[in-house]
Amino acid sequence: MAPHLPDEIISEILSPFLHVADELFSDTSNISPFSNNARSSSKSLLVCKQWFRVATPLLYKVVILRSTAQAIALAATLKAVPELGRFIKKLRVEGGYGACMNTILKSSPNIRDLCLSFAIWSTDNTSGLCKGLPLINPRRLVIVDNLDVRNNKHLDALEETVFACLLSWNNLRILGFPYGLSVFGHTHWMLRASNLSETLVDSQLHTIVLNGDFCRREPEIPRFILSLCNIPALGTLQFKRPFPQRHYHRLLAHIDLTPRLKLLAQYTIDSEETKTMSPDSTPSHFIPMQSASEETQEIVWKRVIFFAMSMGTASAPPVPWERSPPSLGILTVSKYFHRLALPYLYECIRLTPENCPKITRLLQDRPDLGSFIRRVFTCHSGRHLKADSINAILSLCRHAHNLEVFAPHPFEGYFTNGSLPVEGLALLAANAGHSLQHLSVHLDSEPPSQVPISGSVLESFIALRVLAWRSSITMTGGHGLHPDSFQSLHTLSIHSEGTIISRLLTDVRLPCLRALDLQLYITGATDKSGLVGFLRVHGHKVLRLSIFPNLSGPSGDFRILDLCPNLTEVALLGPCYFGALINSAPHNSLTKISARQIPDQRDMAEMAFNPAMFPALRDIHVDCLAWPTTERDISKSHVVPMAEALLRHNIKITNGEGRSWTPRLKIQRAAPGGRRSRA
Incomplete structure (x- = not known):
């Protein structure tokens, strides 16, 4: 049996895991730095009795309270084991949390650092804080405030208690002051800032840390900050945020106007200059790789x-x-x-309406440069191409013999349609069909062409891996495409005006097809029959599918999941409606569903689905989802209850940052005649 390590060594091992950085403890941002903390530090106490004994003082050294349930649990623990309260050195309270706060403060006589939030809503209860704060005597107080919170009776009571304690706490030497230039234009904030600064004049503070922002277009030092200079014992007025170099001289001029402020002020400058290295002036005759x-x-x-x-x-x-x-x-x-x-x-060309004439002239003068072009990204908006754009695209299709990508530019927020003149498709097939791997086009014809395109043109693209097709122009091919066409095609995207391509590819083998992007609505029986026929032949190969949420037919006879039994991932191009994912039997392969947003609360019925039909599902990813960070927002959220219900089925909802919801400690309602319990 291995010998036990000394307690001192175990303490050194566990300290980094249980440590809470002071910059996080004293953070005054609107969003708490602890709102995204999913790690449970108390798990280290469950390893063994020795770890429990050593880790307990480390765990209680810094206490962060973010909900009423946490406060009630801590109060009950301190009431049962009073000696634990002596371990608490730092306490951060991000709300009111009711009468239990009196028990916590009364049981924690050694608190040296206290962080209090003035973000008290009318539904909060600060009675416990008001009773308990006079019982402690901290060395440092950090105040956090929120611009959205207006004064109410609970906040007024807390402010009155804190202001009285600022004068009675004889150990208090450091204060984190939350207000800056942001108070201007907000009467309730200006009033709270002025009241706090006036109260501090009679305090014994030595250091005030100004956590507010003092850098705007017209930076200045507010009057209520200047009144802090009248505190007799004050030795330091520290501006926590660095002064930007562009505002440094103006802020310094404001500071210099008050001699007392100039004497007390401490600040840093955030330099925006980039350091450049001066070249060595010593002449050198060294020739790199001379012997190679x-x-x-x-x-x-x-x-x-x-x-x-x-x-x-x-x-x-x-x-x-x-x-x-x-x-x-x-x-x-x-x-x-x-x-x-x-x-x-010239490897990559970003084609815009402005540079099209330059591209055309360049390739006319230097056609040999076309062999260097590997990727062409178009940035054209609107339905039809202009003459300059058509000439430039045709020149590229004619001279870029080694082209690998022709697609719209992946430029967020810029509407591009990947337009390609009808005659450009034949030129691409003839000149770059052997090398083109990614083709994303909207065949353009103005006026709309009534002449059908030969489907055999597509057979020339022998290296194609990604095809995004959008065109309502009729395609003919006699006997159709050769069954061995598109041997390397991995991803197929069909747009609303491109359903004809699904009928054209139904009889093609497509051995490498794995991803299908259906950016279309079913508008008629012909489109529906063509798509259903394609899925019946190729649906079993598809592993990743993108669809609009309302793609399924209203009659229920068009079920995507039944036609694609091996899907592992489905992306819904819109809100997270599960109407398109109706299936007749459990889908045993689907592990992930992606969507752009969660429906509004009034549309939540559209999101309901039966987890039993998706036994392998583990992740529902929603890009535009921000998890609530405060107890008040959590109680109002309609997504949180759904996320917690899905967690019971081992399914996580994750947002664009990849964060899933972590259930918070809850207070369960007491059964009739029973006692309230914690969950």
Whole structure:
């Protein structure tokens, strides 16, 4: 049996795990830094009796209270084991939490650091705080306030008690002052700031930490801050947030206007200057890689230039003449660098209506540059292309023989449609069909063409892995596409005006198809029969599916999950409605459902579904979801009860940051004749 480690060593091991950083404890942000803390530090006490004995003082050293249930649980614990209260050195209270706060404060005589919140709503109860605060004598007090909270009787009672304690606490030396320039325009905040500063004039404070913001377009020092200089014992007035360099001189001028403030003020400057290294002026005759072969030198310099031109991180960099001067300067170093850098310069083209004429002239003068182009991203809005855009796209389709990507630019907030002239499809097939891997287009014709396109054109794209198709133009192919077409196609996206492609690909084998993106609504029997026929043939191959929530037919005979039995992930292109996921039998493969947002509370019935029909489901991911961070917001949230109900089925709801909901401590209602219990 291994010998036990000494308590001192166990304490050193557990201290980092149980430690709460002081910058978090004293944080005065509107959103508490502890609102996202899903880790339970008390689990370390369950390892063994020795760990329980050693970790208990460390656990109670810093106590953070964020809900009434936590406060009631702590009060009951301190009432049962009073000696635990002597371990509490720091206490942060983020609400009122009722009469139990009196028990906590009365049982904690060694509190040195106290953080109190003035974000007290009318539904809170501060009676316990008002009774208990005079019983302690902290060394530091940090006050947190919220702009949204207006004065009410509970907040007024707490303020009155705190103001009285500021004068009676003879150990108090440090105060965290929460107000800054943000009080202007908010009468209730200005009143609280003025009342606090006037009360402090008679205190024995030595240090005041100004947690507010003093940097705006017109930075200044508010009058209620200046009145703090009248505190006789005050030695330091510390501005916690650094002064931006652009406001430094103006803020310093305000400070210099008051000699007492100039004597007390402590501040730092957040420099925005970037440090540059001066080159070594000592002449050097060293030639890099002089002894290496020409082949090795070229490989190394190509790699250096690749990263120097920012090609290694940007998926869609700007067009060549929009690059930063340092990137373009590499081409002027020498003819050798120019030759190596030229392919990287034209590897990716970002096509906009403004630069289309330049692209056309460039390829007319230098058609050889087309061989360097690998990716073309279009940034055209509107339904139809203009003449300059058509000419530029056709020039690219004609000269870019090694093109790998033709798609809309992935530019968030910019509407692009990937328009391609009808004749451009044939040019792409003829010139880049052997290399094109990603084709995302909306076939454009103005006026709309009545001439059908031969479906056999698509057979030329032998390397295609991603196809996003949007076109209402009729396609013909006689006997249809060859069954062995699109051998490498992995992802297929069908838009509202592209359902014809599903009928065209029904008889193609598509051995690598794994992802299907259906950005369409079923508008007629023809579209429906074509899509259903496609899914009956290829649905069993699809692992990832994207659909609109109302894609399923109203009659219920069109069930996506029944046609795609091996799906592992479904993305709903809109709110998290499960109407499109009706299935006749349990789906044993689906592990993740994604959506853009949670429905409003009035539409929650549309989100209801039976977890028993999804035995493998573990994650419902919602991009636009912000978890509530305060007890008040949690009680008003309609998502939290649903998340906690799904957790009982081992299903998590996660937001865009990948965070799932962690259930909070709750107070269960007492049964008739019974006692209230904690859960």
